Amino acid sequence: MKLRDNVAVLDATDLRILQVLQENSRQTYTAIGRLLGIAHSTVYDRIKRMEQQGIIKKYMIQIDTEKMGAKNITAIITVYTDPKVIEKVAEKLCDAPEVLDVYTSLSEELQIMAKVVAETQEHLHEFIANSVAPLPGVLRVRTSIVTKKFKEEQWSVVDSGRVNIYKTSV
Secondary structure (H helix, E strand, C coil): CEEECCEEECCHHHHHHHHHHHHCCCCCHHHHHHHHCCCHHHHHHHHHHHHHCCCCCCCCCCCCHHHHCCCCEEEEEEEEECHHHHHHHHHHHHHCCCEEEEEEEECCCEEEEEEEEECCHHHHHHHHHHHHCCCCCEEEEEEEECCCCCCEEEEEECCCCCEEEEEECC
């Protein structure tokens, strides 16, 4: 792996390793090496390098909470803020365990969009009323409760060297 302008340049082998890990990150270095036709020590060295460079941030599992019997409410909240504090408000939202994703938009109005999960509608209300609305610089909050999921996706690496999206089950 080479660095160009402080950005890691991955070759085809690095990309293939990432693709295999995204399909199943529990595979051994030997299994990945066998699958790709390279030595397990090469797989080990490349994965360690990508971890050190921050390309591989963490290994995760995807849990279907509904199959575990969890009944949650998902909402997208849009937080309109004073321009001077948008970053601080976004950072505060990142700290909340109820918040899954946080994005900012610099369109007509400065706004933060966050995906929030709560156990009940009452918990969602309490979170917004007690943890979001009182933040300094918050002007207003708009909440949209998700009533049905049609599609959720994550980023994936493909052999061509580009980043593409693949579908996950919902």
